[in-house]
Amino acid sequence: MKKIDGYAQQANEIILKDGQYILYPDNKKGRGHILSRSIYVGPEISRIVARHHSYVRLGTDMLLMRSSLDFVLDGGTIQFGGMRENISAWVHVCIGSYGGRIVIRESDSDTGSIFIIVSTKNISNHAVVEVIWRDVRKLIMTYDPVVNLTIIGNSKNGVDFGEAGTFVRMQDDPLGILLRGDLQPAPTIRNFPVYHVIACPEDDEDDISIQPVFSSCAYM
Numbered sequence: 001m002k003k004i005d006g007y008a009q010q011a012n013e014i015i016l017k018d019g020q021y022i023l024y025p026d027n028k029k030g031r032g033h034i035l036s037r038s039i040y041v042g043p044e045i046s047r048i049v050a051r052h053h054s055y056v057r058l059g060t061d062m063l064l065m066r067s068s069l070d071f072v073l074d075g076g077t078i079q080f081g082g083m084r085e086n087i088s089a090w091v092h093v094c095i096g097s098y099g100g101r102i103v104i105r106e107s108d109s110d111t112g113s114i115f116i117i118v119s120t121k122n123i124s125n126h127a128v129v130e131v132i133w134r135d136v137r138k139l140i141m142t143y144d145p146v147v148n149l150t151i152i153g154n155s156k157n158g159v160d161f162g163e164a165g166t167f168v169r170m171q172d173d174p175l176g177i178l179l180r181g182d183l184q185p186a187p188t189i190r191n192f193p194v195y196h197v198i199a200c201p202e203d204d205e206d207d208i209s210i211q212p213v214f215s216s217c218a219y220m
Contacts, residue, residue: 006054007037012044017051017076023058025065041066050076050100057081063089063114073100073129080104080166083112094119095214099127104166105134106154114166120214131168133208141210142196143177150175152210174212 006018020036036055041048041062047070050056054076060083062069067089071078074096082105083089093102093116102116133139133154141152152175153167177195199208 007039009045012046013049014039014041014045014047015049015051016054016056018053020055021057023048023056023062025062041069046070047072049074049096050078052076052098055079060084060112063091070094072096073102074098075100077101077103080114080116082106082166083114086111088113088115090115090117092117092119094121095127095129097127099129101130101132102168103132103134104154104168106136106166116166116168118168118170120171127214129212129214131210131212135206136208137200139199139208139210140196141175141177141199142194143173143175144194145173145178146192148172150177150212170212170214172214174214175210176213 006016007021008015016039021039022036023039023041025041036057043066045066046068048056049072052075056076057079059081063080063083064087069091071091071093073093075098077100078093080091080103089112091114095118102118104116131152136154139152139154141150143150148171150170150173151167152170154165175197177197180197182196199210201208
């Protein structure tokens with residue numbers, strides 16, 4: 001095992017804690033922010049674990065070149081930037097025993113899509129999870145009772161999730177949308193409705209924070 005000041009690597013896994021980190025898919029040096037540490041993620045790595053007091057940043061190049069990576073949120077924070085290419089990326093985030101935060105920071109120039117699939121199969125009753133969108137005017141939170149899935153995104157075209165943006169998919173209805181959402185007409189290719197809620201920043205804030213409540217027996 002390779003272990004240095006909050007950074008540990010063993011076999012195909014990197015474990016991060018107690019610091020700020022920027023992940024890169026190449027071995028170039030000196031690319032990190034002055035307060036962050038650059039971590040090279042080689043092709044042999046398949047899992048990144050964000051533990052207590054870690055803040056892990058991912059850029060477009062990481063998502064493109066290391067698309068098979070799994071992330072474990074176990075007490076830390078993982079930040080996703082927008083996709084600046086006209087392509088889509090899929091990311092799998094498993095919620096560990098201690099939960100954590102997912103931070104999403106997009107810009108108006110982003111033309112691609114990121115789909116973050118949240119898995120709760122290892123979550124405990126004590127885990128607290130927060131998802132924060134930075135600098136957004138509204139979020140669309142949609143629950144589909146037929147497939148039992150929730151999708152959250154900063155979509156510019158209402159509930160149309162087919163365009164550019166970052167979207168989070170969760171099993172079940174951890175936001176209670178079914179109890180408070182607006183019933184929407186069924187799409188033309190289906191014969192059943194979906195529910196959605198529009199969330200806006202509070203007061204003069206530019207961020208939207210949501211805290212899903214997961215069951216310890218939820219699975220994906």
